[in-house]
Amino acid sequence: MSDAVNVPESKPWPVMSLAEAHARLTAPGAPFEIEEKVIRGVRTRTWKNAPPTLRDVFLNGLRFREREFLVYEDDRATFDSFARATLTLAHRLLADGVKKGDRVAVIMRNLPEWPVAFWAGQRVGAIVTPLNAWWTGAELEYGLADSGTKVAFVDDERLERLGPHLKALPDLQRIYVARLHEAGGDGRCHRLEDVIGKVNDWGKLPELALPDVPLDPEDDATILYTSGTTGKPKGALGTHRNMTSNIGASGISAARNFLRAGDPLPELDPTKAPQRVGLLVVPMFHATGLSATLSPSLNSGGKLVLMRRWDAEPAMRLIEREKVSSTGGVPTIAWQLIEHPARAKYDLSSLMSVAYGGAPSAPELVRKIAEVFPGSAPGNGWGMTETTATFTSHLGPDYLNRPDSAGPAAPVGEMQIRDPANAKTVLRPGEVGELWVKGPQVVKGYWNKPEATAETFVDGWLRTGDLARIDEEGFLFIIDRAKDMLIRGGENIYCVEVENVLYDHPDVMDAALVGVPHKTLGEEPAAVVHLRPGGTATEAELRQWVRDRLAAFKVPVKIAFWPETLPRNANGKILKVELKKAFAMEGETT
Numbered sequence: 001m002s003d004a005v006n007v008p009e010s011k012p013w014p015v016m017s018l019a020e021a022h023a024r025l026t027a028p029g030a031p032f033e034i035e036e037k038v039i040r041g042v043r044t045r046t047w048k049n050a051p052p053t054l055r056d057v058f059l060n061g062l063r064f065r066e067r068e069f070l071v072y073e074d075d076r077a078t079f080d081s082f083a084r085a086t087l088t089l090a091h092r093l094l095a096d097g098v099k100k101g102d103r104v105a106v107i108m109r110n111l112p113e114w115p116v117a118f119w120a121g122q123r124v125g126a127i128v129t130p131l132n133a134w135w136t137g138a139e140l141e142y143g144l145a146d147s148g149t150k151v152a153f154v155d156d157e158r159l160e161r162l163g164p165h166l167k168a169l170p171d172l173q174r175i176y177v178a179r180l181h182e183a184g185g186d187g188r189c190h191r192l193e194d195v196i197g198k199v200n201d202w203g204k205l206p207e208l209a210l211p212d213v214p215l216d217p218e219d220d221a222t223i224l225y226t227s228g229t230t231g232k233p234k235g236a237l238g239t240h241r242n243m244t245s246n247i248g249a250s251g252i253s254a255a256r257n258f259l260r261a262g263d264p265l266p267e268l269d270p271t272k273a274p275q276r277v278g279l280l281v282v283p284m285f286h287a288t289g290l291s292a293t294l295s296p297s298l299n300s301g302g303k304l305v306l307m308r309r310w311d312a313e314p315a316m317r318l319i320e321r322e323k324v325s326s327t328g329g330v331p332t333i334a335w336q337l338i339e340h341p342a343r344a345k346y347d348l349s350s351l352m353s354v355a356y357g358g359a360p361s362a363p364e365l366v367r368k369i370a371e372v373f374p375g376s377a378p379g380n381g382w383g384m385t386e387t388t389a390t391f392t393s394h395l396g397p398d399y400l401n402r403p404d405s406a407g408p409a410a411p412v413g414e415m416q417i418r419d420p421a422n423a424k425t426v427l428r429p430g431e432v433g434e435l436w437v438k439g440p441q442v443v444k445g446y447w448n449k450p451e452a453t454a455e456t457f458v459d460g461w462l463r464t465g466d467l468a469r470i471d472e473e474g475f476l477f478i479i480d481r482a483k484d485m486l487i488r489g490g491e492n493i494y495c496v497e498v499e500n501v502l503y504d505h506p507d508v509m510d511a512a513l514v515g516v517p518h519k520t521l522g523e524e525p526a527a528v529v530h531l532r533p534g535g536t537a538t539e540a541e542l543r544q545w546v547r548d549r550l551a552a553f554k555v556p557v558k559i560a561f562w563p564e565t566l567p568r569n570a571n572g573k574i575l576k577v578e579l580k581k582a583f584a585m586e587g588e589t590t
Contacts, residue, residue: 013397014260018473021256022411031268032252034412039218039241039440042460045412046241046440047248053215053240054122057247057299058086063271064301070112071322072199072306077112079301081202088205089120092195096151096174100125100213101220103147106285107131107140107162108155110306112199113178113192114284115294117153122221125213126151129223129235130285133158134491134551139233141165144172147223147235147447153192156180217241223447224287226385226492235447242388245440246291247299249410253393257377261397270300277303277322277350281310282329282490287389288357289329312336316346326353328379330490331365332520338365338372348373355379357390357490363403370400382406382476385492386462388441391415392476405475413439416461417470423463432479435468436461486515486523491553493525498556501549502527505542507535510566512574513556516583527556528579530565558583 014021026034033048051057061069065080077085098104104121106128108114121128131143133155140162144152148171154162155178166172166186176192196202221243223235251268258265267273278297282289297304305322307315310333318324328334334354337343354369357380369378378400381393392415394407409415417433419425427433438461445453456463467479484495495513502511510530515523531537537545539559547555560582567575 013401015262016260018256018260018398018408021259022252024259025252025255026411032248032255032411037440040444040460042438044438044440044460045414047245047412050241050248051244051299052217053219054119054221054243054295055210055215055240057244057295058083058119058123059210061298061301064275067275067301068303069298070115070199070304070306072110072112073308075112075199077199077202079298081199081205082112082116084205084207085116085196085202086119086123087208087210088196089116089192090123090211091208093120093124093126093151094211098124098126098151102126102151103129103149103223105129105131105144105147105149105152107133107152107158108178109133109157109308110280110284110289111155111178112306113153113155113196115298116196117176117178117192118284118290118294119298123213124211125215125219127220127223127237129225130290131225132285132551133283134553136549136551137161137163137165138549139551141168143225143233143235144169146233150174151176153178159189215240217244220444222290224285224290224385224388232497234449234452236385236443237445237447238388238443241440242443243291243295245412246389247296248412249390249393249441250292250296252410253379253381253395253407257396257398270302275301275303276326277305277324279305279307279315279318279322279324279327280329281307281315281327281333286490287383287385287387288490290389292383292389312340313342316340316343316348319348319351320346323350325350326355327351328353328355329357331356331522332489334365334369334378335520338368343372349375351376353377353379353395355381355395357381357383357406366399366403380406382478383441384462384464386443386456386464387437387439388443391437391439391441394475398475402475405471405477407476408474409437409439409476410441413437413441415470415474415476417468420467423458429472430469432467432469435464435466435476435478437464438462486513486525488515488518488524488553489521493554495525498525498527498546498550498554501546502529502542504549505537505545507531507537508542509535510562512566512576512579514576514580514583516558516580524557525554526558526560526583528560528562528566528582530562 025032034045035048037046061079069079069082070077104126106117129147151174153176159177175189178192180191217240221240222238225233225235366378377396379395381390383389383391392407392409416436417427420434442462469477498513499511502508509532512528516526518524567578
């Protein structure tokens with residue numbers, strides 16, 4: 001294709017087909033061996049050697065006791081001190097009466113206490129529910145009430161946001177607050193430090209026994225909320241197998257590239273390989289941060305360097321100081337590292353991978369990563385909350401030669417393109433239709449939403465709502481989103497949710513949200529509204545109206561006023577393509 005990057009003639013690419021590479025890696029006795037299981041009545045490919053449950057992931061982390069696991073500003077935790085804090089907190093949850101299947105929420109920024117709270121909940125068999133720390137108080141109230149959360153772990157910022165809503169949450173029995181100076185106000189609030197102490201003191205905690213709670217791969221493990229077309233978020237109910245399946249997927253995507261290049265496989269035993277260091281700048285409440293990053297790092301002894309908030313130059317200082325080998329998350333991060341004027345001041349030679357997903361990216365970015373960070377492999381992928389993060393992955397030369405693809409599925413995953421007008425018809429390679437996927441990564445369904453579950457999950461297959469095509473070799477190309485959603489820097493924004501808030505304003509008669517291009521974020525939300533006769537609302541007033549009710553990332557960056565009722569087709573659907581013209585004259589935002 002015209003966008004392809006030429007691989008040097010001295011080393012042709014590939015020397016092995018994708019199918020052959022996958023076959024070698026997944027054969028009986030191979031490191032990524034596959035076996036079939038019947039899961040909820042459906043025959044499903046699974047990783048034979050994946051950790052059965054998150055309990056096993058935690059135990060695997062104990063192989064690396066003396067290694068550093070978490071770094072945040074001046075706080076450092078080894079795998080041993082992390083385990084001591086986690087088990088101390090798990091025993092407190094048992095004392096609080098938390099039982100297997102109870103919901104335990106984690107609502108905080110990326111702090112070292114976040115994974116401690118998450119794995120403490122897992123160790124007692126709770127269904128851990130990470131909620132979006134950027135949500136408003138009202139949105140958090142909804143998530144806590146909808147999930148029926150019994151115990152919540154929050155940071156001091158989230159406590160302040162939740163304060164006015166706590167009276168509406170009678171089922172929430174206890175709240176542990178990280179980094180809170182003094183407990184006060186609601187009697188359910190307690191300082192988390194009173195239980196586990198400060199991060200740098202975790203190593204002084206006693207070494208407690210693991211709680212004796214039986215776990216099975218098909219047991220419920222997580223609820224991750226994703227916005228829905230009804231305007232209310234839906235909780236994707238994931239199992240232990242869903243969570244641990246990403247560990248195999250993350251390993252095989254790199255291994256297949258070695259085989260396709262004709263190179264020997266690297267050391268796959270993490271106890272013998274050099275420690276990988278990741279700069280984690282996407283939130284752990286996202287499936288990407290949790291399932292595709294945190295869990296594999298704990299399982300394989302990797303170190304995670306955390307930031308309070310993303311800032312390119314402090315990030316480069318951390319990459320140099322901690323010898324970070326991988327970072328990314330969304331294209332924004334890669335662009336800012338590449339274009340920052342101070343980049344040459346820092347030694348970034350340790351970077352081996354700059355990968356991202358969750359937002360549209362230009363082929364230009366793939367080439368720039370290879371040019372600016374010659375020792376690193378650019379990568380991207382496709383996934384959803386409903387697929388527990390990564391379903392396809394794209395790395396190195398394959399990505400350079402197909403920069404507009406999201407890559408192939410992991411071998412345990414199956415993909416089909418079906419006719420949107422007749423879902424029983426599977427289309428041929430190269431034809432565009434709706435993407436359906438199946439595999440051990442696909443969640444059970446939506447928490448307490450049987451109708452939405454039945455509509456989206458069919459005979460083990462997930463209807464993604466994405467329009468896509470798959471080429472002859474199995475590489476996925478996302479064409480468009482069938483659902484009315486846009487993605488701003490990795491954050492899903494379902495248009496109807498913002499539109500409903502705009503409709504609630506007394507001056508608004510008609511409203512629609514559209515995406516406008518943005519170089520680093522992929523796209524941003526912009527609204528078009530038609531005011532009622534006599535309405536006087538201004539752009540600033542309407543943006544503030546949304547800001548008061550929804551998370552900041554959902555607030556339209558621009559609002560255009562339409563002189564008449566918004567254009568619609570014969571079925572009454574708003575013609576959003578026409579509305580985007582209201583912003584086209586301004587060109588691409590930067």
